[in-house]
Amino acid sequence: MKISVYAIPASVEERELKERIAVVVDVLRAASTIVTALNNGCKEIVPTAEIEEAIMLAKNYEKDTFLLGGERNAVMIDGFDLSNSPHEYTPEVVEGRTILMTTTNGTRAIRKVSDAKEVIIGSFLNAGAVARYIWQRGVDVVFVCAGTDRKFSLDDILAVGAMLDMLESMNAEMEMDDLALVSLHLYRSYKGNLKKALESACHYKNLVRAGFEKDVDYCVKMDLFPIVPVYKEGIIKIAQNF
C-alpha cells in the first residue's frame, strides 16, 4: 500500500484522497480528546470548523442530549460546556451524549479531507487500532496531520511514526513517501522516551507553559484504547466493522 504523510492540511493534494483512507492526526489535543470521549461512551461527535456553526447546530438537539466542546488558543470558548482537555470527557459527563466540537487545528483538518474514501482519527491513544484497521482494509493511506498554526508539529509526526511502526510489525507492505520515512525513523529514534523528543517541540512546550502538562503526558500514552473513530456525513462514531 502507498503511504503519504502531510504535515499540515493545506498541503494535501486533494486528488490523492479519492481512493484512499485519510487518517487525521491531531495529538495535542483534538484527536486524543475525540478518542477518549468515544471510548468513554459518548454517542457521537460533530466537528465544526467554526464556533458559530457549533452554536447553530446545538439548536437541533434536546436539552441534556448534547454538549458544546472545544477551544480557541487552547482556552475554553465562552458559553461552551467543555474545553479541549481529554480529562474533562469522563464517562459521567459524556455518556450517551452528542458532542458538538470545534478546535483550532483538528476539526478543520477533518473537514478538509472529507473527500477521502474513508476518514478516520488517529492518535497515540489508539495507534494499534488504527494500524489494524488500515491493515485489514489493505488500501492506500494518506495521513493528514493537523499541525500547529499551519506549521509542521512534531507531536503529530511522531504519532504517524507510531502507527507506521505498528503497520510494519504486521508485515504490511508499505511504499512510503519521504515524510512517512521520516515519521517512522523519528518515532523509532524516540520510542520509549517520547517526552524527551517533545520537550523541545513548540506546541508541547506552549501547552506545558499554559498549565496543561497533565494533558500532554496523557496524550502521548501508547495504545490505551482499541477503537477507531470514523467520520462520515458530518459525524464521528466508533467504527463497528473491524
Add this chain to the structure above:
Amino acid sequence: MKISVYAIPASVEERELKERIAVVVDVLRAASTIVTALNNGCKEIVPTAEIEEAIMLAKNYEKDTFLLGGERNAVMIDGFDLSNSPHEYTPEVVEGRTILMTTTNGTRAIRKVSDAKEVIIGSFLNAGAVARYIWQRGVDVVFVCAGTDRKFSLDDILAVGAMLDMLESMNAEMEMDDLALVSLHLYRSYKGNLKKALESACHYKNLVRAGFEKDVDYCVKMDLFPIVPVYKEGIIKIAQNF
C-alpha cells in the same frame, strides 16, 4: 536567532520573511547546480519560473554572453544549452557568462521568497559557507526547501540539518521550530552515510532510475565550495561581503 524551516515553498508564511534571511534549499539539483556554476566562474544566474520568460530575457543579451539552462521533469528543455546537471556547468562552459535558468522546483522557490531581507542559496556543497554567513549576520533565518512536486523531500531537509549542525558547532544560539529540530536530528542520525538515508527517498530514487546517479552522488558532497550565492533584484551572484 529564530530558525524556521518550511518543507515546501507554498507553506511559507510571508509575514515571517520581512526581517529575515531566507535560505532556499534545492539539493537535487537547482541549488547544487547554481553553487557549482558560480564557483566555476559564471558571471551571474537569472532564475525564471517559466521557460518562456527565460527565452524572452535571452533577447536582451549579446550572442555568446549567455546560456539557457534548466529542466522540466529532470530533462533538458528543447532549444536550451544546458540541462540541470551540475556536471555540465564546467569552467570551460560557464566562465564569464550569464545563465538564464528555469527549473521545476528550485527557481520557483527563489522567486517565492523574494520579499525576505536577504535571499541566499544553500546546499550540501556550500553548507559551511552558508552557516558562516548566517552566523555573521546574527539575524533570524527561514529555510525554504524547494521540495519535490509540492511535497516534503528528504534531500532538502537533510541539507538544512547539515547547515544547522554547522551553526550549532559555531555556538550560534538557535531557537528552532519543530521542523528545524527534525532536520538537525535526521542529519545527525545519517551523518557520514547520507546516501543510505536517501536510498529510500522519492526524488533521489527517481533521479537514479533516470540515469543521474553521478549527479546525486555529487550533490550530497559536503562543503566543497566556500561561496554563498545571493539573489537580489532578479539576479544571483556570489556574496562579496562576508
